[in-house]
Amino acid sequence: MKGILATLVASLATTVAAATGPFLTAVDNQTWIIGNEVWNMTQGPTYGVKLYYKDHDCVGDAVGHYVSYNGAANNLAWTSASIVKTSSYNNVPYIDVLFTAAEGDMHWVIFSGQHGAYQYFVNHALPTLGEFRTLWRLDNTTFPNGRTVTKDGVLPPLSEYLPQNKVQDETWLTPDGKGYITKYDWTSWSRPQDFFGVYGDEFGSWYINPGKDYYNGNHAKQELMVHRESASGDAVQLNMIHGTHFMVSSADVFPDGKMWGPWLWYLNDGSKPDAAAQAKTEFASWPYPWLDDEAYHSRGSVSGKLVLSDGRPASNAAVFLGDVLPSSKTALDMGSTYYYTTYADASGSFSIPDVREGSYGLQAWSNGSSIRDVSTTFALASLSVTKDQATDLGSLTWTVSSKKKLFQVGDFDHYSYGFKNGGAPWQHALVAQCPENLVYKVGCSKTEDWCMGQTYKGNWTIRFWNGQEPDAIKEPTLIVSLAGYSSGASSTIWANGVAVGNLTSGATGKTATDGLASDPSLYRSATAAGEWRYFEFGFGASVLKKGVNEVTFQMTRNTTWHGFMWDSIILEW
Structure with missing residues (x-):
């Protein structure tokens, strides 16, 4: 043998x-x-x-x-x-x-x-x-x-x-x-x-x-x-x-x-x-x-132009062609079929060639730059791509908030870019260099004075000036955009000493962060992103005052290398 x-x-x-x-x-x-x-x-x-x-x-x-x-x-x-x-x-x-x-x-x-x-x-x-x-x-x-x-x-x-x-x-x-x-x-x-x-x-x-x-x-x-x-x-x-x-x-x-x-x-x-x-x-x-x-060669193209509802072009916006909307999955989670990404140019125009034939949903969001203040996401529920055909979507109006911003910390781009250590090369435990306590003074502090992630027990405070008397009709909304979150951490949000939300056990609707699912970003070397999350916390106008105000993120529970990776924080009314 x-x-x-x-x-x-x-x-x-x-x-x-x-x-x-x-x-x-x-x-x-x-x-x-x-x-x-x-x-x-x-x-x-x-x-x-x-x-x-x-x-x-x-x-x-x-x-x-x-x-x-x-x-x-x-x-x-x-x-x-x-x-x-x-x-x-x-x-x-x-x-x-x-x-x-x-x-x-x-x-x-x-x-x-x-x-x-x-x-x-x-x-x-x-x-x-x-x-x-x-x-x-x-x-x-x-x-x-x-x-x-x-x-x-x-x-x-x-x-x-x-x-x-x-x-x-x-x-x-x-x-x-x-x-x-x-x-x-x-x-x-x-x-x-x-x-x-x-x-x-x-x-x-x-x-x-x-x-x-x-x-x-x-x-x-x-x-x-x-x-x-x-x-x-x-x-x-x-x-x-x-x-x-x-x-x-x-x-x-x-x-x-x-x-x-x-x-x-x-x-x-x-x-x-x-x-x-x-x-x-x-x-x-x-x-x-x-x-x-x-099927591999049955391809067409998709193009269009994104224009913000305030008249600005959606310059350099991130554009994603994914599953038909609405979907139970985030853009990052989608993966059953085929997916395409691009960025708009300075005029808001975009083009995606060689797209497989089929039905798609289109999403777009700020990639920073001149539209760094845009916190809304554009969504087109469904479009069709046909072999050898160009799908021209024409001019697409992207509705943005018309509310007044009291402050914004960090560009709205789904990443931690701009903050200390944000977007650094992948490196384990870099978030541990961020402090336990931090005070950010709007108008004085620089973006890099805020750190990419909060992982220690302590208070991170944004101090800002409001020159108007509170108006009961104009309720403030605190927008918290996270580039990532690794479980084992909890944070209570305070506005002038009043609890207005919690980043792991919120109320309902967009403020609900109950059972906030974990991504491994912070404890697996990521410094720019994990899975993006978006929350809105509304509260009574009487909480604010004319003069100096504070919003504080108080970490009440922590686990080593776990916590919140920041994208942007916006207060508007």
Whole structure:
């Protein structure tokens, strides 16, 4: 038996070595080898191993390639493999290799001479889920570094992950006790990503995801992309095509046929300029013309112009094309089908090309800049996109508040930008640098004098001047916009010593924060956003007075690294 197996392995090795184009070779009914003249990989029932590139095994003792959902709880098991298409594009031959699992189909499109392969997944029976991913776990000596659009450097060595120094989920004190090691510092924004991966002096493995319409969430979607596997030391290249790492939840039901991808998995000699050039080529080529799928190519466009009801253009507004409205999900939580993001220009005009045919809802909100004071959200309940047709929405009126603002702290943009440490590179425990007590004087203090998050027991007070006598007809409204919230903290809101609300147990309607759901932003290294929340707290005009007034956020309950990440605070009447 051993002799037969050895003969088979030797025969396969000869076949692989002699490859002159893309191929699929069956070892047995649970093992296959795929590749081309440049690389090859042995695919087992779950894991892809023995990734040979330039005569080097890039996986080594690491786990290799696999597809999983709900974290690592469910790895897809491949039951068969076949070539479902053999063709050529621009005179370059390619094959489409299909690996089947109970949940759906994983495709590897391999071109002759290509350094890597295109990949895409088609759903057939995935359950309701939050996380769905493909990934490589590669040899840590071959790939010691990681790169995203926001971070580039050496992955922490496994020797620094000391068990006695673990402080929480995937987070450790450094051996000297002066800092932290956590995989979440390697998070980045999903939609602006050009290319990301792991690399060394001789080898690089990259993901290039043009299009991104298969991602869940909106502009604020952020995900873990590379890291050191703390149990084994593997270099991890994580393709979170449906993720929840910084969200309250995202329990989505997917229609049969939902497609994630294609994206390019790209191999090179570790050169970032080369990966950047390849990314530029891929983005210019999307949607990929070689993909034989009618629904994929059934696309139109959406355009329009947003004008505020006070006559101003909605300059640089964030525009999101998502599920038909109303929806029980936030824009960040949406993820069942396909989603598109853009920003309006200075005149409020926007255009979204290559939108898949279907029905959508459109939302827009302030991205700061000249409309930083706009606290309302524009919503168009439904619009239709038809293949090869331009959907021109024309001029869209966005209703904004006509009330007088007594003060505003921070730009209204759904992020903590402008505050101290707001939008700093992902870094664990940065919120701990914010003070227990703080006084912000409207007209004197600067935006950066307010800190990005409140996590200690204490009082944060906004002191402001009101030059008018209270008017019983003009009831004040306190708008509190949170860029994120991590549970374990409670805050009572006071206006001149009168309790007017609570940020974890409010009253009803827009003031209701009872059971405020947690997102992991503050304790998972985020500094700009988690999941955005909006609240209004109305109170009697007699609470205010002519002269100096105060609004105070009193933290009455706290948990380390948990609390409130600020976006903007507005008082108007």
